[in-house]
Amino acid sequence: MTAPVKGPAAYFPSIEKKYGRPIADWQDLIRSSPLTRHMELVNWLKTEHGLGHGHANALVAYTLAEDSGK
Numbered sequence: 001m002t003a004p005v006k007g008p009a010a011y012f013p014s015i016e017k018k019y020g021r022p023i024a025d026w027q028d029l030i031r032s033s034p035l036t037r038h039m040e041l042v043n044w045l046k047t048e049h050g051l052g053h054g055h056a057n058a059l060v061a062y063t064l065a066e067d068s069g070k
């Protein structure tokens with residue numbers, strides 16, 4: 001039996017379903033943005049790409065943590 005997914009990744013299935021793009025696409029977008037601060041990226045995803053706050057926050061948190069090696 002596998003453990004349930006916790007943290008930001010728990011949002012990934014609903015993000016893919018709601019917005020019709022794989023998580024890798026969102027991560028590529030985040031990484032290609034000239035913005036680097038967490039809340040700047042969250043607000044950018046919300047205003048420019050129409051994501052809800054929770055989904056944008058989960059994507060940014062996961063991507064930044066992954067990139068920092070955490």
